[in-house]
Amino acid sequence: MIKLRWLAAIAASLLMTSCKPKTIVPNCVPLSNQTSPIDQKSDSVTTIIQIDGTPSMQGFTKNFTNSRYAQTLDLLDRASTTTWNTSQVQYFRFGTVKQQIDRQAYLQAKLPEFYTGENPVFRVSQIESAIAPPAKDRISIIVTDLYQKDSDTNLVLKKLKEDYLQKGYAVGILAIRSEFDGIIYDVGIKNTQFPYSTQGKKIEQFRPFYVLVLGSYGNISNYFDEIKKTSANLIKYEQFTIFYPQIVRQASTFQSENLPDLPKGIRRLKTINDGKVLVKVNEQPIEIININKNTDENYSINYQAPYNPLPYTLPIEPGAIAISSVAQVFDTKTKDFQPLNNSKALELNQWKTDKNSISFATKINPDNLDPGVYLFTIDALPQDLKTWGWWNKWNSNESSFDGAKTNNLLPFFQGLKSITTELITVNKASIGRFCYAIKKN
Structure with a gap:
């Protein structure tokens, strides 16, 4: 009798373990934010x-x-x-x-x-x-x-x-x-x-x-x-x-105090738990969103985050930002996140930067998502930098007799920029x- 109770307890324990959702803690800290301060000087x-x-x-x-x-x-x-x-x-x-x-x-x-x-x-x-x-x-x-x-x-x-x-x-x-x-x-x-x-x-x-x-x-x-x-x-x-x-100085990330209100039909969560996977963020800068069932309306959400440009470096040319996107979906068979090939499920565009902030629009397309749990990591990458106007004004060619200008200055600065x-x-x-x-x- 005791042996049967013991076997039943083990079976129950195994059942509970098999039903427990897998805990995933995604890493969303940019590599540049994990190193020592970039503007630190030597002693x-x-x-x-x-x-x-x-x-x-x-x-x-x-x-x-x-x-x-x-x-x-x-x-x-x-x-x-x-x-x-x-x-x-x-x-x-x-x-x-x-x-x-x-x-x-x-x-x-x-x-x-x-x-x-x-x-x-x-x-x-x-x-x-x-x-x-x-x-x-x-x-x-x-x-x-x-x-x-x-x-x-x-x-x-x-x-x-x-x-x-x-x-x-x-x-x-x-x-x-x-x-x-x-x-x-x-x-x-x-x-x-x-x-x-x-x-x-x-x-x-x-x-x-x-x-x-x-x-x-x-x-x-x-x-x-x-x-x-x-x-x-x-x-x-x-x-x-x-x-x-x-x-x-540091790559921009979501900040809780700057998160916008969400449109009707979706809501913000602290964690995700669908019984199969538990996504915990542990204070990381991750936007967690729940989309209601049968929602196929596209949503556009305007975000703004603090921006920390390094002093004296060239600003980004307006609009010259591309994205590198990694999309994953939780696979109930492998019990892990697998690559998602649907790049239209989440789109980021309308990028703008100034001295203190970076802003962009996020378009969520629910009709491109099946029921499930997804992770998206988006990196914003500059594609071109500004050219200061004085580079051209101070530039001359080799045959110039203007002592107020410098020969080949513009190609030199443009070369460094490139x-x-x-x-x-x-x-x-x-x-x-x-x-x-x-x-x-």
């Missing part, structure tokens, strides 16, 4: 400041007591010691090769004599010679007029791509106009030269020069912040640019992950 760095020492730079220093060029050199030097807790600063002059100098010689770069001399290695600027190999706790700064012919531009872009952007580092650029009185060299196919002076001219006619800052995103952005504190509006915000294959966009696509660097758990009765 200690080695800072390398490299000055283009060729004659084309001399005009920034002639006949001026406190030019914008001289102010910038002081800013770079000061920020190199105040941005980090400790910083070892090294100084170089470069042309076709680099030559290390001391700080006193660096300060002489505000004087015309720095750019004279008979050494042939300082007659021609080769920017690629100043691009030092990347390192986690090193920041490399290059001051130059960025004069480049087509072949130079392609070579520098290739080196920045392979040595920095492809390896997860960033390329920062400051663009500044300064007083100038000197010679502009190597114009056109005949390498003509002409004098240019900004005496009596407006700032829009000043000659541009550039500061390339290479290193980790966190170190560059903090360095830019430090420069802005004391630059006295020397540089406009859009002239601080960081090219980096990720443009958000490389960045390409890497964002390859890396699937999501700017937002939005997950849905849906139960269709």
Whole structure:
């Protein structure tokens, strides 16, 4: 009798176990949100400041007591010691090769004599010679007029791509106009030269020069912040640019305080339990929706979520967002979620971003869903980035005799933008992950 009761208890226990729904806890945390803060700076760095020492730079220093060029050199030097807790600063002059100098010689770069001399290695600027190999706790700064012919531009872009952007580092650029009185060299196919002076001219006619800052995103952005504190509006915000294959601090997700009201016929749940599967979210940012039986009306729901773009990176071109979607349905036979091939069951479109928010519309098509439990993971991926208007205004071609513009500037910036966009696509660097758990009765 006791044995029969024992067997009955075991049978009942097995029956209860077999009827218990399988518990699933989906993961909806974007990979970029699981790592350390992307804008974190190093405690200690080695800072390398490299000055283009060729004659084309001399005009920034002639006949001026406190030019914008001289102010910038002081800013770079000061920020190199105040941005980090400790910083070892090294100084170089470069042309076709680099030559290390001391700080006193660096300060002489505000004087015309720095750019004279008979050494042939300082007659021609080769920017690629100043691009030092990347390192986690090193920041490399290059001051130059960025004069480049087509072949130079392609070579520098290739080196920045392979040595920095492809390896997860960033390329920062400051663009500044300064007083100038000197010679502009190597114009056109005949390498003509002409004098240019900004005496009596407006700032829009000043000659541009550039500061390339290479290193980790966190170190560059903090360095830019430090420069802005004391630059006295020397540089406009859009002239601080960081090219980096990720443009958000954290991918956007659903936030409970920003969830919209749902239309009649569907309702929001905390968990899903249909007796076969129990979907628990454990405080994850997942929208859980129940669709009533026999509902075939299409629903459009407008969502808005906080958006966290990285400072100084290029904004997304309006409408240039694509989605990567993973859809799954719970299979009662395998007792697990299996791929769902019906891509029209859930559609996201009408994407918009601004400085603080990302918005989009979600279309749910119940008639494309059989009764059951579904999981949808949607990643928003940028397809193109904006081009700042000043890139074109400051750009000239090789035959131009306009000293207020820079040869091949637009192809250079567009090249960096294209490389960045390409890497964002390859890396699937999501700017937002939005997950849905849906139960269709």
